[in-house]
Amino acid sequence: MEIRYLEKNKTYTNPQRIxxxxxxxxxTAVGMTSRTTLFNAWNSQAAKVSCHAMVDDEGWMLTLPVDFKGWHVGGKGNGISIGFEICEPKSIVYADQWHSRVNTALYNPARPSIRNDFVKRWRQAVDCAAYLCKQTGIAPDHVLCHSEMNAIGKATNHADVAHWFDLFGQAYNMDAFRAAVQRVMKNGAGAARDGKTMGNAVGRRAGNRADVIR
Ligand SMILES: [Zn+2]
Structure with a gap:
């Protein structure tokens, strides 16, 4: 974990406290070379998006203080939540122009290289979410993906991350993610493995817009 704030982004230079x-x-709903690539794209006065942390296969960084309002989920949701972005790998290929459906012939979740890369990102994301839970006092059952936030009426209609996580089966869906966050908070970073779910699924439906391509 490192701290690297989006010092040029308006949500940092002119913060609203939440x-x-x-x-x-x-x-990201588009393949990214690294979290640094994403950081550079969003560390700009012109950026109309921001988030509180950025994750890739090798690590993650805090990009906004956790009491600053970010622009990540649209509308009123930004005032009640913080959010982080997981960089999808360069190898991801989409089947539709809105980047809500992955082409699994070209990005095949059964291929070991694809799966191993995904698991690295998923584990870094668990670690990041556990840190954010501890910093904010938010419980793991209030860790929702963008499409789940949309399903409860608090976000724009995007497909992430269910459109990607769910390709890898129940061991890596959002329920498994919340369970893993809870384990890491209890046992430390090594506990970010897949496994049992907490069983408090929130309904989800596919959205139709990517986070980076807007
Ligand atoms: Zn999103």
Whole structure:
């Protein structure tokens, strides 16, 4: 973990303070070279987006203080939540122009290289979410992905991260993610493995816009 704030982004230079009650998990819905690539794209006065942390396969960094309002989930949701972005790998290929459906012939979740890369990102994301839970006092059952936030009426209609996580089966869906966050908070970073779910699924439906392509 490192701290590297989006010092040029308007959500950093002109902050609005919030008291978040949700943590939103996003993924970029487009392949990114690294979290630094994403950081450079969003560390700009012109950027109309921001988030509180950025994750890739090798690590993650805090990009906004957790009591600053970010622009990640649209509308009123930004006032009640913080959010982080997981960089999807360069190898991801989409089947539709809105980047809500992955082409699994070209990005095949059964291929070991694809799966191993995904698991690295998923584990870094668990570690990041556990840190954010501890910093904010938000419980893991209030860690929702963007599409789940939409399903409860608190976000724009995006597909992330269910459109990606769910390709890898129940061991890596959002329920498994919340369970893993809870384990890491209890046992430390090594506990970010897949496994049992907490069983408090929130309904989800596919959205139709990517986070980076807007
Ligand atoms: Zn999103």
């Amino acid at each position: 008291r978040p009650t949700y943590i939103v998990v996003h993924s």
